[in-house]
Amino acid sequence: MPGLIGKKIGMTSVFSADGKNIPCTVIEAGPCVVTQVKTADKDGYNALQIAYDEKKEKNTTKAMLGHFKKAKTSPKKRIFEFSDYKDDWKLGDTITVDIFKDDVYVDVVGISKGKGFQGVVKRYNFRGVNDATHGQHNRLRAPGSLGASSYPSRVFKGMRMAGQTGNVRVKVTNLQVIKIDVEKNLIIVKGSVPGSKGSYLIVEK
Amino acid sequence: MDLLKEVENSFEVKKEYPNFKSGDTISVSYKIKEGNKERIQVFKGVVIQRKGHGITETFTVRKMSSNNVGVERIFPIQSPFIDSIEINKHGRVRRARIYYLRGLTGKKARIKEKKIIK
Numbered sequence: 573m574p575g576l577i578g579k580k581i582g583m584t585s586v587f588s589a590d591g592k593n594i595p596c597t598v599i600e601a602g603p604c605v606v607t608q609v610k611t612a613d614k615d616g617y618n619a620l621q622i623a624y625d626e627k628k629e630k631n632t633t634k635a636m637l638g639h640f641k642k643a644k645t646s647p648k649k650r651i652f653e654f655s656d657y658k659d660d661w662k663l664g665d666t667i668t669v670d671i672f673k674d675d676v677y678v679d680v681v682g683i684s685k686g687k688g689f690q691g692v693v694k695r696y697n698f699r700g701v702n703d704a705t706h707g708q709h710n711r712l713r714a715p716g717s718l719g720a721s722s723y724p725s726r727v728f729k730g731m732r733m734a735g736q737t738g739n740v741r742v743k744v745t746n747l748q749v750i751k752i753d754v755e756k757n758l759i760i761v762k763g764s765v766p767g768s769k770g771s772y773l774i775v776e777k
Numbered sequence: 778m779d780l781l782k783e784v785e786n787s788f789e790v791k792k793e794y795p796n797f798k799s800g801d802t803i804s805v806s807y808k809i810k811e812g813n814k815e816r817i818q819v820f821k822g823v824v825i826q827r828k829g830h831g832i833t834e835t836f837t838v839r840k841m842s843s844n845n846v847g848v849e850r851i852f853p854i855q856s857p858f859i860d861s862i863e864i865n866k867h868g869r870v871r872r873a874r875i876y877y878l879r880g881l882t883g884k885k886a887r888i889k890e891k892k893i894i895k
Binding site for chain 2: 582587591593
C-alpha cells in the first residue's frame with residue numbers, strides 16, 4: 573500500500589456541515605524523501621523506501637550517512653518501505669501529503685500506548701466477579717475458570733490471561749479523512765489513532 | 778502542540794456573543810431540527826462554568842424546571858445550532874465554577890446581581 577510516515581500531533585474536535593461535533597486526530601504526515609527505489613530485477617521485488625523526520629548528523633552511523641548521501645538528503649530518523657506506489661518516484665524525490673487528496677478513507681498504523689502487565693479485566697474486558705459479598709474474597713477482578721476438569725486435564729492454548737498490555741503494533745483501518753493541509757503537511761482524520769502524542773505513525777491509502 | 782492550536786484556529790468560526798461568565802443568567806436560543814422543520818428553543822438559566830478554549834470551549838447552564846428539578850445543559854460555544862445568546866442578569870459570584878449552586882434550592886440559590894454602570 574502506498575503511504576507516508578508521520579507523527580501524531582494530538583486530538584481535537586470539529587463541527588461537521590450538519591452540525592455534529594466530530595472527534596478527530598491531527599497527524600503530521602511527511603514530507604518524506606525517497607531513499608531507495610527497489611526493483612524486481614535488482615532486489616527481487618518492487619518497493620519504495622522513504623524516510624521522515626530530521627536527525628542530527630553526529631547521531632547517524634557512517635553506513636546510514638552514506639545511504640542518505642546517495643539520495644542527496646539529510647539524515648532522517650524513520651525509514652519505511654512501501655509497495656504499490658503507482659507514480660514513478662525517483663531517488664531523492666519528496667513525497668508530500670497531497671498523495672491523499674483524493675482519498676476518503678485511510679489506514680493508520682502505530683505502536684499503542686504501553687500499559688505494562690495488566691490483569692484480564694483491563695486486558696480483555698473481563699468483568700471479574702461482580703459481587704464483593706456472598707462469600708467472595710479477593711476475587712473482584714479474577715478471570716474465573718480456565719476450562720473443564722479431568723477432560724481435557726489441561727488449559728487450552730491461547731486462553732486469555734493476564735500479561736503485557738499495549739506497546740504493540742496496531743492498525744486502525746478506514747479512518748475518514750476530514751481535511752488535508754498540504755502547506756503544513758497535516759492530515760486530519762476522524763477518530764483516534766494508536767500511540768501517544770509525538771509517536772510515529774504510518775498513514776496508508 | 779502549536780500545530781494542534783493552528784488547526785483548531787483554522788476551524789474556529791468567530792461568532793459575536795456577549796461576554797458572559799459564571800453567575801450570569803443567560804438565555805440561549807437553540808435551533809432544533811424536526812424532520813425538515815427548524816424551530817428555536819430558548820434555554821434560560823444560570824451559567825455554572827465555562828470550560829476549555831477555542832473550538833472545544835463549552836459552557837454549562839443550570840435552571841430549575843417546573844417541578845423543581847435542576848436541569849443542566851452543556852453547550853459547545855462553537856455549535857452551529859446556537860442561534861443567539863442574551864444576558865439577562867449579571868451575577869456577582871466569587872468562583873469561576875459555581876458547583877455549590879447544585880446543593881442549594883429556593884431562596885438560598887439566589888445570586889446577587891452586579892450593577893454595571895455604563
